[in-house]
Amino acid sequence: MTDCRTCLSMDREKAREAAKLWTSLAPDSSLDAVIELDGPNDPVVIDLTIAGTRYQILGAPHMNEPTMASSFFLTVADQAQLDRFWDGILAAGGEELECSWIKDPFGFFWQVVPEVLTEAMFGDDTAVRQAAVEVVWTQRRVDVAAVEKAVEAARG
Structure with missing residues (x-):
């Protein structure tokens, strides 16, 4: 095997x-x-x-100790799954960082993002990609509704 x-x-x-x-x-x-x-x-x-x-x-x-050079990139379905993971890491002693990053209490770094963001980032439409990423740059924990709104506005 x-x-x-x-x-x-x-x-x-x-x-x-x-x-x-x-x-x-x-x-x-x-x-x-x-x-x-x-x-x-x-x-x-x-x-x-x-x-x-x-x-x-x-x-x-x-x-x-781990560094940001290696991190987990966790894609979740929706805000509820994102919040469950994020809140659990914070409750255990994690540290909230910028742009969808969170550091767990063991020193490992996570990027926790919704499917709508990964679909936008890896899609063919550069305007949608840019709009989605710009929203995330202004946040710590990703607000799924804000990303969805930006993606829809970019699609016109």
């Missing part, structure tokens, strides 16, 4: 907590397996699925 997934390295003590939070908030997510050895310096390996994509967490002592 051939398989490829992203492995996220983090402090052993935070690994299980991160996996539980992420899988509880994102749609189509699950905690798939936990492999833990008994020694205090032994790693924990966690297989999980976030929004239908498989990941692995390597939790071990003295791991480097």
Whole structure:
């Protein structure tokens, strides 16, 4: 069998907590397996699925902190799903950033956007793309209705 997934390295003590939070908030997510050895310096390996994509967490002592150079890009269906994820990250100790970015309490960065934005950004109409992105530049948490309004106005 051939398989490829992203492995996220983090402090052993935070690994299980991160996996539980992420899988509880994102749609189509699950905690798939936990492999833990008994020694205090032994790693924990966690297989999980976030929004239908498989990941692995390597939790071990003295791991480097994550940076914005690598982030999660989570597309959700609507404002309710966006708010559920966003509010859950904030309630757990996350930090709200600009332009659809949020930093979770484990130091990982997320871009949480609605389908209407990804459709506009990757569509062929440059006016729609520009209008959608300009709305997001003025926000922290994306306001789906504002993006929809900008997209409709750009379509004329």
